[in-house]
Amino acid sequence: MTTISRITADDRPAWDALWQAYITFYESEVPADVSNTTFERILAHKDLHGALARDAAGTPIGLVHWLTHPATWTTGSYCYLEDLFVDPGSRGSGAGRALIDHVKGWAKLYGASKVYWLTADDNATARALYDKVAVSTGFVHYEIEL
Numbered sequence: 001m002t003t004i005s006r007i008t009a010d011d012r013p014a015w016d017a018l019w020q021a022y023i024t025f026y027e028s029e030v031p032a033d034v035s036n037t038t039f040e041r042i043l044a045h046k047d048l049h050g051a052l053a054r055d056a057a058g059t060p061i062g063l064v065h066w067l068t069h070p071a072t073w074t075t076g077s078y079c080y081l082e083d084l085f086v087d088p089g090s091r092g093s094g095a096g097r098a099l100i101d102h103v104k105g106w107a108k109l110y111g112a113s114k115v116y117w118l119t120a121d122d123n124a125t126a127r128a129l130y131d132k133v134a135v136s137t138g139f140v141h142y143e144i145e146l
């Protein structure tokens with residue numbers, strides 16, 4: 001059975017391993033000072049929020065990070081799910097779905113009117129899950145690096 005809990009300071013080693021695996025999945029790199037700041041901001045639970053999934057033995061197997069922001073189309077806020085990762089050896093057991101559900105429940109209590117996220121068009125594995133729990137908007141993502 002998968003359990004989800006908010007990230008605490010004791011989770012740093014487990015978070016490091018999952019975070020690094022997620023970054024590697026994206027064939028990317030994040031400087032150590034950015035990872036340190038990200039973890040601190042998650043612990044502060046103000047701008048950034050995070051939770052870990054654990055298997056029946058209590059071993060951390062996945063992570064999710066999210067944030068909220070005001071928006072022009074609501075008097076309230078939206079919740080953006082930024083990162084989602086489940087350890088390859090634990091996939092297909094419902095952890096990804098449980099992590100999304102956790103953010104959904106948190107955002108509802110917070111008062112956000114929607115949870116949304118981005119994914120690569122060709123991420124078929126993730127989209128197999130997303131198509132079951134959310135609606136694809138068809139929007140295309142653009143950005144300008146500064």
Ligand SMILES: CC(C)(COP(=O)(O)OP(=O)(O)OC[C@H]1O[C@@H](n2cnc3c(N)ncnc32)[C@H](O)[C@@H]1OP(=O)(O)O)[C@@H](O)C(=O)NCCC(=O)NCCS
Pocket residue numbers: 025084085086087090091092093094095096097098118119120123125126127128129130132
């Ligand atoms: C996407 C990801 C988080 C899914 O995690 P997961 O724990 O395997 O997902 P779940 O077990 O909750 O899967 C839920 C559903 O997705 C589908 N699914 C998951 N993995 C699948 C796969 N490899 N092939 C086909 N369908 C799959 C299943 O149909 C499952 O539905 P079911 O519960 O009705 O059987 C995980 O594959 C992952 O970490 N991928 C690499 C990182 C990534 O892509 N993150 C998302 C970036 S936007």
